[in-house]
Every structure is written in structure tokens, then in C-alpha cells.
Amino acid sequence: xxxxxIRTLAECAAACNNCAISCLGEENVKMMVxxxxxxxxxxxxxxxxxxxxxxxxxxxGEILQQCARICRDCGQECQKxxxxxxxxxxEACFECxxxxxxxxxx
Numbered sequence: 001x002x003x004x005x006i007r008t009l010a011e012c013a014a015a016c017n018n019c020a021i022s023c024l025g026e027e028n029v030k031m032m033v034x035x036x037x038x039x040x041x042x043x044x045x046x047x048x049x050x051x052x053x054x055x056x057x058x059x060x061g062e063i064l065q066q067c068a069r070i071c072r073d074c075g076q077e078c079q080k081x082x083x084x085x086x087x088x089x090x091e092a093c094f095e096c097x098x099x100x101x102x103x104x105x106x
Contacts (some may be wrong), residue, residue, distance in 0.1 A: 071096045
């Protein structure tokens with residue numbers, strides 16, 4: 001079991017959930033719809049990946065590949081916004097994508 005990867009996945013899921021909720025409080029929520037949707041998708045795949053990694057599933061690699069892709073997409077969207085919660089989320093997403101990819105190559 002890779003505790004560092006699990007911690008990174010959990011931190012990313014938390015950052016994405018925080019970002020989604022914070023986006024709902026923004027003045028122009030309609031402008032944040034894509035960000036919110038990606039936040040929710042990213043948090044969900046990160047939580048699912050934790051399950052696969054923690055039980056050393058033979059499918060963990062496939063889930064982590066998908067997770068890395070969604071994390072990158074979410075990070076790229078969050079980068080477009082000025083809000084600090086979006087910047088924090090983007091950072092967590094890119095770190096998580098990198099961790100997922102490193103697990104793949106190990």
C-alpha cells in the first residue's frame with residue numbers, strides 16, 4: 001500500500017470538494033459551472049482511486065491513469081480563475097496527477 005499516494009489522493013479530493021463549494025459562493029456562479037463539475041469528477045475519481053490503491057487491486061493502474069487525466073483537466077480549468085480556492089485546487093490536482101503517473105511508472 002502506497003501511503004504517500006493515498007495521502008495525495010485524499011488531499012486532492014478535499015481540495016476539489018472545497019473548491020466546488022467555494023465556487024458556489026462566487027458572484028458569477030454560471031462562469032464557474034465547468035470548474036464545479038470538474039471538481040466533483042476529480043474528487044470522485046480520487047476517492048475511488050484510494051480504494052483501488054489501498055487494496056492493491058490489479059486495476060489500480062488503470063484507475064490511476066484515468067485519475068491523472070481528470071486531475072490535469074481539473075487543474076487546467078482551475079488555473080483559469082483568480083480565486084485562491086481555485087489556485088489551491090489546481091496545485092493539488094497537478095501534484096496528484098504527477099503522483100498517479102509516478103505510480104504507473106514504478
